[in-house]
Amino acid sequence: MIADVSKSDKIVVEKSTVPVKTAEAIEKILTHNSKGINYQILSNPEFLAEGTAIEDLFKPDRVLIGGRETPEGRKAVQALKDVYAHWVPEDRILTTNLWSAELSKLAANAFLAQRISSVNAISALCEATGANVTEVAYAVGKDTRIGPKFLNASVGFGGSCFQKDILNLVYICECNGLPEVANYWKQVIKINDYQKSRFVNRVVSSMFNTVAGKKIAVLGFAFKKDTGDTRETPAIDVCKGLLGDKAQISIYDPQVTEDQIQRDLAMNKFDWDHPMHLQPTSPTAVKQVSCVWDAYEATKGAHGLCILTEWDEFKTLDYQKIFDNMQKPAFVFDGRNIVDPEKLREIGFIVYSIGKPLDAWLKDMPAVA
Numbered sequence: 001m002i003a004d005v006s007k008s009d010k011i012v013v014e015k016s017t018v019p020v021k022t023a024e025a026i027e028k029i030l031t032h033n034s035k036g037i038n039y040q041i042l043s044n045p046e047f048l049a050e051g052t053a054i055e056d057l058f059k060p061d062r063v064l065i066g067g068r069e070t071p072e073g074r075k076a077v078q079a080l081k082d083v084y085a086h087w088v089p090e091d092r093i094l095t096t097n098l099w100s101a102e103l104s105k106l107a108a109n110a111f112l113a114q115r116i117s118s119v120n121a122i123s124a125l126c127e128a129t130g131a132n133v134t135e136v137a138y139a140v141g142k143d144t145r146i147g148p149k150f151l152n153a154s155v156g157f158g159g160s161c162f163q164k165d166i167l168n169l170v171y172i173c174e175c176n177g178l179p180e181v182a183n184y185w186k187q188v189i190k191i192n193d194y195q196k197s198r199f200v201n202r203v204v205s206s207m208f209n210t211v212a213g214k215k216i217a218v219l220g221f222a223f224k225k226d227t228g229d230t231r232e233t234p235a236i237d238v239c240k241g242l243l244g245d246k247a248q249i250s251i252y253d254p255q256v257t258e259d260q261i262q263r264d265l266a267m268n269k270f271d272w273d274h275p276m277h278l279q280p281t282s283p284t285a286v287k288q289v290s291c292v293w294d295a296y297e298a299t300k301g302a303h304g305l306c307i308l309t310e311w312d313e314f315k316t317l318d319y320q321k322i323f324d325n326m327q328k329p330a331f332v333f334d335g336r337n338i339v340d341p342e343k344l345r346e347i348g349f350i351v352y353s354i355g356k357p358l359d360a361w362l363k364d365m366p367a368v369a
C-alpha cells in the first residue's frame with residue numbers, strides 16, 4: 001500500500017512490537033515494488049503502558065531508534081531523532097542498529113514479565129513459610145541493582161503484550177536453534193499460568209473443596225486498573241477455573257462492559273488476538289455469570305469475593321457493609337494485595353492475600369483442592 005501511493009523517497013517507521021528481522025521483510029517488499037523510490041525502514045518501538053500512555057509519551061524513560069548502518073540509514077535515524085528532540089532530552093534518545101531496536105522491545109517486555117513471575121514464584125514460597133511477599137519484595141528492591149518497581153505480587157500478569165511478546169521471543173529462539181534459551185523464557189509464562197491456577201485452587205480449597213452452586217463476587221475484570229482492556233486478563237482464567245467447578249459468578253468492573261466479559265468467557269484461549277470482525281457477534285452468554293454495576297450488588301449474598309484488578313475504588317469500599325450482606329463464613333481472596341488483611345479479619349472475614357502469612361483457617365486447608 002505504501003509503495004502504491006508513494007511519489008517520493010520515504011522513511012517507514014515500525015512502531016509495533018515485531019519479530020526481529022521484520023524490517024528486512026518490509027524492506028524487501030517495498031524495494032520490489034518501489035518504482036524507483038528509496039525506502040528507509042526504521043525500528044522505533046513503542047514503550048508506553050496502558051493507563052499511563054500520555055505521561056509515557058511526554059516523559060519517556062528512553063526513545064529507541066534503530067536503522068541501517070549506511071549513510072542513508074543514519075540520515076533517516078537523524079530525521080526521526082529530530083522529531084523527538086522537540087520534547088525528549090537528547091540523552092534519552094538511543095540509536096542502534098535495526099535488529100537491536102527490534103529485539104530490545106521484546107527483551108524489555110520479557111524482563112518486565114520475568115520480574116512479575118519471579119516475585120509471584122516467591123509469593124508461593126512465602127505462603128508456605130510464613131514470610132510476607134510485600135516485605136520480601138521491599139527488601140529485595142532496596143538493592144539499587146534490582147530496584148523497587150514492578151515487584152508487586154499478583155494473581156498474574158495480563159495484557160495483550162507480555163505473553164505475546166515472550167512467545168514471540170521463544171519462537172525466534174527456537175528458529176535460531178536456541179532451545180535452552182527458548183525454555184528459559186517459556187518458564188516466565190508457565191509461572192504466570194501456575195499463579196492463576198494456584199489462586200483458583202486456594203479459593204476452592206478454602207471453601208470446603210468446592211464452589212459448586214456458591215456465589216462468588218469478582219471485583220475487577222480488566223488486566224490492570226485505569227483501563228477497560230481485558231486482553232489476556234488473569235480474570236478470564238480465574239473465572240473459567242471457578243466456572244469449571246460450577247460456581248455462580250457475579251462480576252463488577254468499573255470499565256468493562258457485560259458484553260465484553262461474556263465474549264471473553266465464551267472465547268477459547270488466544271482467540272482474543274483475532275480481529276473483532278472474526279469474533280462471534282452475539283456470543284452465547286455464560287449462564288452462571290452475571291455482570292452488575294456496583295461492588296455491593298456483586299457481593300450481596302455471596303459466599304466469597306475475589307479482587308482481580310487493583311482499582312482504587314476497591315480500597316475504600318465499606319467492607320463492614322459487604323460482610324453484613326454476605327453468607328458466612330465470608331471469604332476475601334485478594335489477588336492484588338490492595339486490602340488490609342488484618343482490618344478485614346477484625347470485621348470477621350477469612351482473608352487470603354497473595355504471598356502473605358495465611359490465617360488459621362487457610363493453614364488447615366490443603367493448598368490444592
Ligand SMILES: NC(=O)C1=CN([C@@H]2O[C@H](COP(=O)(O)OP(=O)(O)OC[C@H]3O[C@@H](n4cnc5c(N)ncnc54)[C@H](O)[C@@H]3O)[C@@H](O)[C@H]2O)C=CC1
Nearest residue numbers: 015016017018045046047048049050160161165274275276
Ligand atoms: N496496547 C499497548 O499499550 C501497546 C501496544 N504496543 C504494540 O503495538 C501494536 C499494536 O497494539 P494494539 O494497538 O494494542 O493492538 P490492536 O489489537 O488494538 O491493534 C492491532 C491492529 O492490527 C490489525 N491486524 C492484526 N493482524 C493483522 C494482519 N495480519 N494484517 C493486518 N492487520 C492486522 C488488527 O485488526 C488491529 O486493528 C502491537 O505490536 C503491540 O505489541 C506497544 C506498546 C504499547
Ligand SMILES: O=C(O)[C@H]1O[C@H](OP(=O)(O)OP(=O)(O)OC[C@H]2O[C@@H](n3ccc(=O)[nH]c3=O)[C@H](O)[C@@H]2O)[C@H](O)[C@@H](O)[C@@H]1O
Nearest residue numbers: 046047048049050150151152154156157158159161223224
Ligand atoms: O508492549 C506493550 O504493550 C507494553 O506492555 C507493558 O504495558 P502494559 O501491558 O500496558 O501494562 P503493565 O503496567 O506493564 O502491566 C502488565 C501486567 O502486569 C501486571 N503487573 C505489573 C506490575 C507488577 O508489579 N505486578 C503485576 O502483576 C499488571 O497488573 C498487568 O496485568 C509494558 O509495561 C510497556 O512498557 C509496554 O510498552
